[in-house]
Amino acid sequence: MIALLLLMLWNVPNIWSYNVGIKEGASTFVNLSINIEKTSFAGYSLNVQNFDGNLSIVAGAPMYNTSKANGAIIQCAKISGSEDDGYLNGNTSCWVKVDGNNLLLRDNQKQKADGFGTSLVQLNSTQEYVSCGPGRQKICGPTGERSQFIPGSCYKGELSNMKMKQDWGEIDCFSNYIDVVFLVDSSNSVTEADHVVIKEILKNITDSFSHSFGDTTQIAIVQYGTNVKDLKIDQPVGLGECDESQCYVEALDNRMDHLRGVDTLTAAAIQYVVQNVFATSRNRFLARQFLVVITDGQATDAADLTASFAMTQDANITVYAIGVGGRIDPYELNIIANGNRDNSLRVLTTEKYSELNQELATVTAQLATFSTEGFSAVNVTITLENAMQGLSVQLSEQTFQRKAVNNSDG
Structure with missing residues (x-):
């Protein structure tokens, strides 16, 4: 013993x-x-x-x-x-x-x-x-x-x-899926030179999502203008179309032409994106969805902006509004981004398109945090x-x- x-x-x-x-x-x-x-x-x-x-x-x-x-x-x-x-x-x-x-x-x-x-x-x-x-x-x-x-x-x-x-x-490691659509005003108020500036700035967007672009992050570029009086939509890059930066940049170079629309149908363009871009995303049941609206003028269909905001909320889409130049209406930008509930929430402005890069960098840096490990769309205790x-x-x-x-x- x-x-x-x-x-x-x-x-x-x-x-x-x-x-x-x-x-x-x-x-x-x-x-x-x-x-x-x-x-x-x-x-x-x-x-x-x-x-x-x-x-x-x-x-x-x-x-x-x-x-x-x-x-x-x-x-x-x-x-x-x-x-x-x-x-x-x-x-x-x-x-x-x-x-x-x-x-x-x-x-x-x-x-x-x-x-x-x-x-x-x-x-x-x-x-x-x-x-x-x-x-x-x-x-x-x-x-x-x-x-x-x-x-x-x-x-x-x-x-x-x-x-x-x-x-x-x-808990298991988790991935955070995000869909980001940039909706760009391409009406006549945007000069050809400014259009070139916008295109060059948008080419660098994927740098903010270098760790997740093509994997859990999808990016689309949509332009809007008018054909006579009707909404005209151009989509140089679709959600999930490109899984690497070279594809994305080449698509903008080859497809993003200036529409020169007479009117600025911002509300109609927002509704189109909700129904035809976000709703068809392959990650729509997994991803947080973000819409970034870039415009330099007042909306021709301003009376419909409240309805378009309600549509984004029903679809659980978070909206940012960036206004460029002196013809913008801050009231409209607030309706687009937050239903005019807050005078500054997700609203940014800049004097000219050459300064747009700084405002977009601010927005994309915020969005990139949602695609980084450690953030979750649901409440998870770790x-x-x-x-x-x-x-x-x-x-x-x-x-x-x-x-x-x-x-x-x-």
């Missing part, structure tokens, strides 16, 4: 591994670094059983290094023999039973199970164990703007088939993303409780 079980450090200055000390009358020590790399922290957690006088040890080695993860569980069986200089000589056999490379890799994980084996318990009267790796990391977001989380992980099962415990509070689950484990009536740190919920 085992009277006392002790943990001791071997070679303390370098902390190579932990050792099991078993006392029953005389002392016997088992060096867990036998056949295991010395820096593995073997024995940091362990389970010991006595089978007819022979000990069986299952121990965590959270610093055991593999190509993809740190951590392992080692097993030592048939431990018996005589003591020689404090270490057991005889029938000692230790081997790595499971390491991070044997565990299934979840999406977006930087490493499989950093610190696997930090905690370890055996489920009573079974061959199943629970072992945790509180340092498991997860990477979310696009290249260059990635966020790193340390949710940790716990695994349950027989040593040959351990599976990660899920649905405990960690307080457990850095919980470091599994720093310790406690077995209680066949259920196990996991302790975590860095959790703002406590």
